[in-house]
Every structure is written in C-alpha cells, then in structure tokens.
Amino acid sequence: MLVAWRYRKRAHSLIQSFDPRAWVIFYACFLFSTLSFWDVRFLLPFLLVAFFVLFTSGVKWHEIRRAFLFIIGFIFFFAILTFITGRGGTELYEKEHLIREFKASFSIFGWTPTLQITVERAFFAISQLVRVSSIAIMTILIPYSLDPALYGITFKGLGLHDKFAYAMDLTMRFIPTFGRDFQMTMDAQRARGYELDKISGGIVQQVRRLGPVLVPVTIHAIIGSEDIIDAMDLRAFGVGPRTWLDVLTYQLRDRILIIFGVLILSSSIIIGLGGYGKFWVPEILIKLFT
Amino acid sequence: MSTATIPLVVDNLSFRYRDRQGAAIHNISFEAKAGEILLIAGASGCGKTTLIRCINGLIPRSYKGEMSGSVRVFDKDVQDWKLSQISQKIGTVLQDPERQILGTKVVNEVAFGLENLGVPRAEIYQRVDEALNFLNIMHLRNRETFTISGGEKQKVALAGVLAMRPSILVLDEPLASLDPASAQESLDAVRMLANTGMTVLLVEHRVEDVLRISPERVLYMHEGEIRYLGDVSGLYKVVNYREVKLPAEQIVERAKQDPPPAPIRVLPGVPTSSVGDEALVKFQDVAFGYESEREVLSGINLEIKRGDVIAVLGPNGAGKTTFVKHAIGLLKPKTGSVFVNGRDTHEASVAEIAGVLGYVFQSPSHMLFAPNVHDELAFGPTNLKHPKQQIEVEVKESLNIVNLAGKEKDPPLALSFGQQKRVSIAAILAMRSKILIMDEPTAGQDYQNYMNFMDSILQMPSFEAILFITHDVDLAAIYANRILMINDGRLVADGAPQDVLRDFDRLKANRLVPTSLLALNLKRLSKTGRFMRAESLAHS
Numbered sequence: 001m002l003v004a005w006r007y008r009k010r011a012h013s014l015i016q017s018f019d020p021r022a023w024v025i026f027y028a029c030f031l032f033s034t035l036s037f038w039d040v041r042f043l044l045p046f047l048l049v050a051f052f053v054l055f056t057s058g059v060k061w062h063e064i065r066r067a068f069l070f071i072i073g074f075i076f077f078f079a080i081l082t083f084i085t086g087r088g089g090t091e092l093y094e095k096e097h098l099i100r101e102f103k104a105s106f107s108i109f110g111w112t113p114t115l116q117i118t119v120e121r122a123f124f125a126i127s128q129l130v131r132v133s134s135i136a137i138m139t140i141l142i143p144y145s146l147d148p149a150l151y152g153i154t155f156k157g158l159g160l161h162d163k164f165a166y167a168m169d170l171t172m173r174f175i176p177t178f179g180r181d182f183q184m185t186m187d188a189q190r191a192r193g194y195e196l197d198k199i200s201g202g203i204v205q206q207v208r209r210l211g212p213v214l215v216p217v218t219i220h221a222i223i224g225s226e227d228i229i230d231a232m233d234l235r236a237f238g239v240g241p242r243t244w245l246d247v248l249t250y251q252l253r254d255r256i257l258i259i260f261g262v263l264i265l266s267s268s269i270i271i272g273l274g275g276y277g278k279f280w281v282p283e284i285l286i287k288l289f290t
Numbered sequence: 291m292s293t294a295t296i297p298l299v300v301d302n303l304s305f306r307y308r309d310r311q312g313a314a315i316h317n318i319s320f321e322a323k324a325g326e327i328l329l330i331a332g333a334s335g336c337g338k339t340t341l342i343r344c345i346n347g348l349i350p351r352s353y354k355g356e357m358s359g360s361v362r363v364f365d366k367d368v369q370d371w372k373l374s375q376i377s378q379k380i381g382t383v384l385q386d387p388e389r390q391i392l393g394t395k396v397v398n399e400v401a402f403g404l405e406n407l408g409v410p411r412a413e414i415y416q417r418v419d420e421a422l423n424f425l426n427i428m429h430l431r432n433r434e435t436f437t438i439s440g441g442e443k444q445k446v447a448l449a450g451v452l453a454m455r456p457s458i459l460v461l462d463e464p465l466a467s468l469d470p471a472s473a474q475e476s477l478d479a480v481r482m483l484a485n486t487g488m489t490v491l492l493v494e495h496r497v498e499d500v501l502r503i504s505p506e507r508v509l510y511m512h513e514g515e516i517r518y519l520g521d522v523s524g525l526y527k528v529v530n531y532r533e534v535k536l537p538a539e540q541i542v543e544r545a546k547q548d549p550p551p552a553p554i555r556v557l558p559g560v561p562t563s564s565v566g567d568e569a570l571v572k573f574q575d576v577a578f579g580y581e582s583e584r585e586v587l588s589g590i591n592l593e594i595k596r597g598d599v600i601a602v603l604g605p606n607g608a609g610k611t612t613f614v615k616h617a618i619g620l621l622k623p624k625t626g627s628v629f630v631n632g633r634d635t636h637e638a639s640v641a642e643i644a645g646v647l648g649y650v651f652q653s654p655s656h657m658l659f660a661p662n663v664h665d666e667l668a669f670g671p672t673n674l675k676h677p678k679q680q681i682e683v684e685v686k687e688s689l690n691i692v693n694l695a696g697k698e699k700d701p702p703l704a705l706s707f708g709q710q711k712r713v714s715i716a717a718i719l720a721m722r723s724k725i726l727i728m729d730e731p732t733a734g735q736d737y738q739n740y741m742n743f744m745d746s747i748l749q750m751p752s753f754e755a756i757l758f759i760t761h762d763v764d765l766a767a768i769y770a771n772r773i774l775m776i777n778d779g780r781l782v783a784d785g786a787p788q789d790v791l792r793d794f795d796r797l798k799a800n801r802l803v804p805t806s807l808l809a810l811n812l813k814r815l816s817k818t819g820r821f822m823r824a825e826s827l828a829h830s
Binding site: 002003004148149151170173181184185187188189190191192193194195211212213214215216219220223224226227228229230231232233234235236237238239240241242243244245246247 | 346347348351352372373374377378382384389390391392393394395397398401402403404405406407408409410411414415434436450451454615618620639640641644645648649651653655656657658659669670673674703717718721
C-alpha cells in the first residue's frame with residue numbers, strides 16, 4: 001500500500017496558508033532563479049528566503065532532523081570534495097590565486113599529492129554550499145507541508161492531463177513507500193544473518209552482495225505497481241475525463257505569491273542576460289594573493 | 291427464469307496462462323442469482339483466483355493467455371466490454387486491501403471509481419456517504435487510509451466498490467488478514483449486501499467462518515475444475531475434511547470412521563526435565579513507540595522458557611509484530627530491556643541474535659531474492675557460517691517439512707503466494723535456531739498445507755521454544771501450550787490455552803471469536819484434560 005510523507009496540518013504555517021499550486025509555482029521560480037546564479041552575493045538572499053520559509057513552516061526540528069542532517073551532510077561532503085580536488089567550477093574561472101599549498105612528503109609513481117587552497121576554489125565551495133542549501137531547504141519542506149490528498153488535483157490544476165496528474169500523485173507517494181519497503185527488506189534479511197556493513201570485495205562483488213536487498217525491493221516495487229494498475233483498472237481509471245473530488249481555489253495571497261515568484265524569476269533572467277550574477281570572488285582577495 | 295434476469299452465467303470457461311503449461315481452470319459452468327452468496331472454496335492453486343479474474347475482466351485484459359467459453363452478465367457477454375463497463379457491473383475486492391487502496395484519505399478512496407467515471411461532485415459525495423453509512427464506517431471518512439486498521443481497510447475497500455453500485459460483488463479471500471471480529475463484521479456486511487439483492491461471489495479458505503452467514507451455495511474447486519456445486523449440507527459429504535476446514539462437529543462425525551491421527555510429540559529436543567527451567571528470552575519493563583508521542587508497547591514483562599509453544603493473539607494493530615520484533619533486536623526498547631540467551635539486545639546485532647532466534651516475516655516478498663529455492667534456503671545458514679555439508683542437510687530437511695521437496699531448482703519468485711510463504715518458513719527453519727518466531731505463518735495458506743507444516747515444525751528436534759502470531763483461535767488452541775494476548779500494546783493475558791481461551795468475555799474484548807472447535811474442546815475438557823484437534827476429539 002502506498003504510504004504518504006509525514007504531512008500534518010500545522011496551525012501557523014506560512015507554506016500551508018497558500019494554495020498548493022501557488023506554492024509549487026513559487027518553488028519552481030525559486031529553483032530556476034537560484035540556479036541562474038553563481039555569485040554568492042546574489043545567492044545569499046535566496047538562502048535567507050529559504051531560511052525564512054523554513055522557520056515559518058511550522059515544521060518541528062525533530063520531524064526533519066534526520067532528513068535535514070543527511071542532506072546538509074551530503075551537500076557539505078560534496079562541497080569539500082570539490083574544494084579539495086579542485087574539479088568543480090573550473091568552467092567558471094580561468095585563473096586561480098593561490099592562498100596556500102600543502103604538498104605530501106611522498107610520491108606515487110612520480111606524482112606528489114598536493115592540496116592547493118586558492119581564492120577561487122574557496123569561493124566556489126562557498127557559492128555551491130549556499131546555492132544547493134537554498135534549494136535543499138525549500139525542497140525538503142514540500143513533503144512535510146503539502147497535503148498528500150491534494151497532490152493529484154495540484155498537478156491537474158497546473159495544467160497536466162488527468163492521467164499524468166494522477167501518475168504524479170502516485171509517484172510522490174511511491175518515494176516514501178519505497179523507503180518503507182527497503183527498511184522491511186533490510187529487516188527480513190538481517191534476521192537471516194545478513195549484515196550490510198560487512199560487505200567487502202570489489203565493486204562488482206559488492207553490488208552482487210547487495211542482491212538480497214535490491215532484488216526483493218525491486219520485485220516488490222514491480223508487483224506493487226501491477227497491483228496498483230489492477231486496482232485502478234478495476235475502478236475504471238482512464239476511461240474519460242475524471243471528476244476531481246477536491247477543489248482548489250486561488251485566493252488573493254496565492255496570486256501575490258505567484259506574481260512574486262514570477263518577478264523573482266524574470267528579474268533573475270534579466271540580471272543573467274545583463275551579464276551579472278556569474279561566479280564572483282572579492283577583488284581585494286585577488287589583489288592580496290596575486 | 292429468463293437468462294436476461296440472471297446476473298451471472300459462466301459457461302464452459304477454460305483458461306491457460308500464457309507462460310504456464312496446462313489450463314488453470316477447465317470447463318467451469320455455473321450461474322449466480324440475485325441476492326445469492328456463492329462461496330468458492332478449494333485448496334491453494336485450485337483455480338479460484340483465475341476464475342474470478344475471468345469474471346472481473348482482468349483476464350484477458352491484464353493477464354494474457356488462452357481463454358475459451360463465456361462470462362455473461364445479464365445475458366451480455368463481457369468479452370467485448372471495456373474494463374470500465376465491467377467494473378460498473380462487477381465490483382471486486384482483492385485479497386489484501388492494502389493492494390487495492392489508492393486514496394490517501396478514506397473519502398478519496400471511496401470516491402475513486404466515481405471520479406474516474408466523471409460522476410458530478412455532489413453525487414459522488416452523496417454516494418460515498420451512502421456507502422460509508424451502509425458499512426457503519428462514517429467515522430473514518432476523513433481519516434488517512436494508511437493509519438486505519440486492517441479490518442477498517444477491508445471495509446473501506448468494500449465501500450469503494452459499493453459506491454459504484456455494482457450488481458455483482460466478487461471478494462477474493464477478504465478475511466485473510468483480519469482478526470476474527472473484523473472478519474465477522476466484514477461477513478455481516480456481505481450478508482447485508484446479498485439481502486439487498488446483490489450477487490456475491492466469495493472466495494475464501496476460512497470456510498467455517500463464512501458458513502456463519504449461511505451462503506446459499508458452495509462451489510468447491512479442485513485442480514481447476516468444479517468438484518461440487520450445491521448447498522452447504524452437500525459440501526460436508528464431498529470434501530475431504532483434511533483439505534477444507536469444516537465445523538468441528540462435522541469433522542468429528544467424519545473422522546470417527548478413520549483411524550485416529552498419529553500423536554504429535556511437541557519439541558522432542560527438549561527433555562521433559564528441562565521444560566521451563568531457563569528463560570531463553572526475557573522482556574523486562576519494555577516500552578516502545580515509533581514516534582515519541584505514542585507508545586505502541588508498554589509495560590511488557592515476560593519470559594519465553596524452554597519448552598514453550600506460544601501463540602500470540604490480539605486485534606489488528608495491537609502491537610503483536612512490534613512485540614516480536616523486539617525479540618530479534620530489529621526494534622530496541624525505548625525503556626526496559628530484552629535479553630536473548632542472557633544477552634541484552636541493545637548490545638547485540640540482529641545477525642548475532644539470528645543464530646539463536648529465527649524470525650519468519652509476515653510477507654515472503656520482502657525476503658525472497660535467490661535464483662532458486664536451494665540458494666534461498668542456503669542463504670541464512672551460510673551467513674551463520676554453517677559447514678557446507680550441514681547446509682545441504684538443513685536445506686533438504688526444511689523443504690520436506692514445508693512440502694516443497696523437488697522444488698530446489700525453481701525460482702522462488704515464480705512460485706504461488708502460498709508456496710512462497712512456505713519457502714520463507716523453510717528459509718528460517720534451515721538456520722536451525724533454538725527459538726522460532728513466526729508472524730502469521732498460516733495467512734494465505736490452505737488448511738491442509740498449514741496443518742501439515744505446523745505438525746512438522748513442532749516435531750523438529752532443534753527447537754527449544756516456538757512462538758507464533760496468529761488470528762486463528764483454533765491454531766492457538768491446538769498447537770500452543772501458552773497463550774499471550776496483546777491489546778493496545780499491553781499484555782492482557784498470559785497463560786495456558788485452557789485458562790485463557792475459556793473466558794469468552796475476554797476473547798470478545800480482544801476481538802476474538804470462539805470457534806466450534808474451541809466450544810467442543812471446552813465441553814470435553816474434563817474428559818480430555820487438554821485442547822485437541824477435531825480428528826483427535828473424534829477418538830477421545
């Protein structure tokens with residue numbers, strides 16, 4: 001059975017005070033606007049908006065702690081990884097200004113591991129952190145704030161065909177269902193002496209040893225999908241235009257939110273076309289390390 | 291009666307699945323009248339589900355194969371109908387309501403079919419409320435579907451079908467996952483529907499339960515064919531009482547003519563002198579909650595001792611599975627402790643505990659993964675580092691116990707649900723743990739199969755204690771020497787079956803329903819001294 005995200009109605013939640021369609025439109029505008037910048041000065045207001053939404057969402061810390069820490073940890077890990085390897089952002093800057101260099105005291109086949117800390121790498125890591133964190137905070141709030149019973153009508157209201165709108169509804173609920181099935185399979189295999197953390201060997205061997213978890217989860221997902229199709233067929237899904245039981249109505253505040261989102265997006269596009277908002281490092285630091 | 295007024299006529303129907311050899315059903319012919327409940331019974335794999343798939347149109351639309359004969363609804367062949375047309379005449383409730391429910395809220399779920407048919411919103415609300423009122427579940431209207439109990443889910447699934455106002459209702463093992471009281475409530479609702487003129491086709495293993503609502507006729511299937519079609523009294527004469535569970539009085543009457551069943555020596559590996567001498571598992575003031583606000587278990591104190599065969603009874607959602615998951619360490623108590631073989635589960639991994647305590651999950655599909663049954667069964671013992679030669683013996687013996695010898699090379703995922711369930715039990719048996727825990731081992735199994743494997747499991751010398759969760763009061767009465775009753779996360783009874791099950795008020799409070807076998811056993815208890823199966827009572 002499909003389970004839903006941990007949504008609940010919250011008394012003083014800013015997100016929940018809007019029509020879900022208005023919020024999805026605003027979120028999309030926010031997402032594309034954020035993605036159009038690399039300049040940390042332009043990105044910081046987006047981070048502030050994201051924090052504002054987070055703190056006014058009514059979502060309690062204990063509810064999102066695990067997901068939040070996982071995603072923020074993930075973002076930090078990748079920001080640090082690109083910072084150390086210098087692999088990210090090279091298409092955004094041509095020249096680097098060295099702050100400090102650390103060289104290993106040994107060589108491997110003539111290559112000496114070296115860590116270069118440059119002004120550009122440091123600012124790229126900061127920009128990446130701010131950019132992705134803004135998006136992550138806004139995204140993480142959606143499942144906790146949008147009523148699962150309204151997923152279908154929300155997408156229908158955004159102009160999708162009945163079938164696609166319902167498919168989106170099912171997809172949104174498939175993710176937590178998959179998580180539950182994964183946990184159940186892990187439990188069933190652990191009860192047979194299987195220990196995921198003791199898997200060793202090469203990559204191919206490790207993937208093979210994941211079989212006891214991956215196979216049941218995949219098969220269960222397929223069987224579950226077939227059951228859903230049968231259940232839908234048996235109740236005449238897709239035979240013609242459907243009536244959606246729930247009705248959504250835009251209020252003034254929803255229209256204002258949509259206009260605000262569209263303004264942000266169009267301003268961001270104009271700023272981008274004007275050549276602003278690209279990767280930036282402070283001039284003073286460049287001078288200091290030239 | 292003119293054929294145009296007969297709701298359902300099945301004529302010479304046969305079907306073979308595209309990827310299987312041999313027909314699943316052959317030459318099935320019958321009629322079902324308005325206001326009739328037709329019970330369709332038979333062992334696993336006899337073709338019951340295939341028959342109803344042919345009737346509700348999933349065959350040949352979703353399941354491909356060769357089909358011949360016809361299914362006519364009010365004298366119209368449904369072969370040419372779209373599934374949407376069929377679904378307005380024939381409503382189907384699947385075996386597991388979890389597989390049928392799509393809506394996030396009860397009101398959305400019940401409205402789903404009507405939304406798809408483009409019925410005006412005001413009429414949808416009216417018909418939804420009508421269906422909910424009919425089934426007395428109006429109070430669930432705005433609840434989230436995944437938070438309601440198993441019995442409530444079954445009724446919600448039924449309401450979703452009723453709202454479409456079908457003439458024929460097809461129910462595929464609707465009682466499989468329900469506690470006895472929920473099963474009885476569902477059956478009462480079915481009787482009410484038939485009384486309003488609806489034709490009901492009810493596929494069910496729990497024949498005795500269905501007989502309480504007096505089905506008009508019974509269709510008994512065997513190997514894809516009709517073995518019997520007629521009234522209930524005729525069924526008693528034709529079926530093998532070992533294959534289909536009949537009322538206890540009927541079995542006693544018939545079994546008198548047969549030799550008495552072989553006695554079972556329960557847990558033969560436990561010497562009589564050491565029974566009850568050692569706590570294999572100990573729960574000490576255990577409390578647990580998935581979310582901080584609500585406790586699912588509280589104040590659990592008990593010991594599982596050597597020689598215990600424990601049946602855990604209680605309503606859907608009472609906390610039974612949460613309780614047994616603590617024994618293997620999959621869940622750790624929020625307060626209190628659980629000790630397995632003297633070791634606190636807080637300090638042991640699940641894999642370490644698995645060497646001592648084997649746990650059969652409720653759903654086989656969450657564990658089966660191997661390319662063949664042999665490898666599936668060898669997985670656990672291999673993880674526990676049993677010697678190779680020993681693993682071969684363990685695999686072979688386990689397969690024999692669950693009656694799947696010869697299936698070693700078959701892919702487990704290609705087997706029927708009942709067979710998959712038995713593979714999942716064999717997979718844990720092969721691990722040769724000292725303690726065996728089974729979560730609803732008989733759900734979805736036919737009577738003969740589950741009685742056979744329960745007999746075999748209890749006679750295995752390797753086990754020192756066995757615990758099983760069940761909704762089947764008879765299973766508990768026959769096999770257990772101790773009953774735990776859990777309700778609302780608390781242990782409400784712990785004692786010998788004769789003491790716990792004789793209190794009918796307590797049974798009722800815990801959504802259990804006394805059975806004919808229990809009543810007969812209690813009647814003869816002064817003479818027998820213990821609870822027995824009906825075949826043994828015939829010779830006592």
